[in-house]
Amino acid sequence: MKPAATLAPPGYVPNSIAGILYSPEEIAQRVRELGQQITRDYAPVGRDLVAFGILKGVLPFQADLMRAIDLPLRSDVMTIAGYRPPNPDAPEQRPPGSVRITKDLDVSVTDRHVLVIEDMVDTGLTLNFILKLLRQRRPASLAVVTLLSREAQRLVTNLPIRYIGFEAPADFLVGYGLDFQEQFRNLPYVGVLKNEMYGN
Amino acid sequence: MPPIAIEPPGLTSATLPGRTFRVSRGRAIPKWAGRFSRKVLDPWQFTRFAHPAEAEFARVLDFYRVRWRYEPRQFALEWHPDGTTAKMFAPDFYLTDFDLYAELTTQKQALVTRKTAKLRRLRELYPDINIRLFYRKDLQRFLARFGIQVASQTVTPPGGFVG
Numbered sequence: 001m002k003p004a005a006t007l008a009p010p011g012y013v014p015n016s017i018a019g020i021l022y023s024p025e026e027i028a029q030r031v032r033e034l035g036q037q038i039t040r041d042y043a044p045v046g047r048d049l050v051a052f053g054i055l056k057g058v059l060p061f062q063a064d065l066m067r068a069i070d071l072p073l074r075s076d077v078m079t080i081a082g083y084r085p086p087n088p089d090a091p092e093q094r095p096p097g098s099v100r101i102t103k104d105l106d107v108s109v110t111d112r113h114v115l116v117i118e119d120m121v122d123t124g125l126t127l128n129f130i131l132k133l134l135r136q137r138r139p140a141s142l143a144v145v146t147l148l149s150r151e152a153q154r155l156v157t158n159l160p161i162r163y164i165g166f167e168a169p170a171d172f173l174v175g176y177g178l179d180f181q182e183q184f185r186n187l188p189y190v191g192v193l194k195n196e197m198y199g200n
Numbered sequence: 201m202p203p204i205a206i207e208p209p210g211l212t213s214a215t216l217p218g219r220t221f222r223v224s225r226g227r228a229i230p231k232w233a234g235r236f237s238r239k240v241l242d243p244w245q246f247t248r249f250a251h252p253a254e255a256e257f258a259r260v261l262d263f264y265r266v267r268w269r270y271e272p273r274q275f276a277l278e279w280h281p282d283g284t285t286a287k288m289f290a291p292d293f294y295l296t297d298f299d300l301y302a303e304l305t306t307q308k309q310a311l312v313t314r315k316t317a318k319l320r321r322l323r324e325l326y327p328d329i330n331i332r333l334f335y336r337k338d339l340q341r342f343l344a345r346f347g348i349q350v351a352s353q354t355v356t357p358p359g360g361f362v363g
Contacts, residue, residue, distance in 0.1 A: 082345075082346065083259070083260050083263040083264075083346045084346065084347065085256065085259070085346060085347060085348050097262075097263070098262070098263055098264075098265055099263055099264050099265065122342070122345075123342065125260070125261075125264040125266065126264070128264070128266075129264055129265070152332075153332070153334070153338055153342070154332070155266075155295060155298060155300060155302065155332065156298055157298060157300070157330075170335075170337055170338060170341070171341070172340075172341045172344060180344070181347065195337070198340055198341065198344035198349070199336075199337065199340040199344075
């Protein structure tokens with residue numbers, strides 16, 4: 001890991017960041033490679049490719065990856081209501097009881113080749129829910145591209161993750177879409193959050 | 201009113217025909233204790249966890265509709281010369297859908313050597329068992345994504361923590 005101060009203008013690296021794991025240049029290079037690989041693999045399917053991301057963390061990666069794929073494709077986004085713990089100060093405000101879609105796809109995936117774009121696959125719980133849902137819609141094929149993968153923490157195995165940008169270490173990563181309490185998504189690099197920000 | 205242990209972990213009212221419970225402040229109360237509703241209870245609502253982080257972990261699993269059981273099985277790791285079991289290990293969670301055990305530890309990294317050794321032994325003796333170990337840092341990171349902070353290693357109160 002590189003010291004944060006050496007790779008970004010002074011003042012642009014928040015004090016909460018321990019260091020930069022992947023610089024903007026390294027990310028751009030890897031995204032280009034992934035785009036080329038996907039272009040090669042999906043060239044035979046013509047116009048039947050649907051690529052969609054799962055908001056919000058995926059936004060920068062999806063925007064960059066789509067432009068690196070040299071194929072006609074349909075793009076879309078999906079939003080999932082993430083887990084929220086019960087608020088002990090306001091017990092009447094009950095959080096959602098189970099995972100649900102808050103913004104579904106606008107394009108049909110039936111009989112089309114579907115590429116799910118993820119920022120990070122960790123335990124795989126969210127992705128597992130989405131893939132189960134998509135399989136019911138009978139796509140022609142289903143694959144996942146993720147910028148970061150943390151295989152060591154995977155609870156759900158046998159996920160069709162075909163393209164991986166980087167293997168993620170055990171640290172809490174932020175930047176390039178990844179957040180901590182909705183902050184740091186706009187950082188142009190992937191950084192490591194200082195442990196004291198979330199641990200004790 | 202103190203928490204009432206109603207059924208063994210891993211069961212829901214859906215699996216108990218004829219039983220109904222009501223929930224008061226996150227605790228399951230049998231209908232014969234008063235008013236009742238037909239709400240189907242999640243297992244964490246009447247499981248005693250050894251640590252609050254385990255209760256949070258269970259809630260997240262429930263949220264993602266992943267079926268789990270809490271400490272459902274003990275594995276023998278060492279035996280006395282007379283054949284009786286000398287050392288056992290009970291992983292915290294079994295995820296039924298994925299045929300996977302998950303062990304959580306909230307101890308600091310330097311203190312997990314014994315647990316790591318147990319897991320290594322488990323894998324040697326039971327190579328077909330799939331198990332994932334979540335260290336304190338992994339748990340902190342996993343739960344921090346949902347805005348939950350892992351408490352330090354605590355003394356488990358009598359009866360454990362209720363989800």
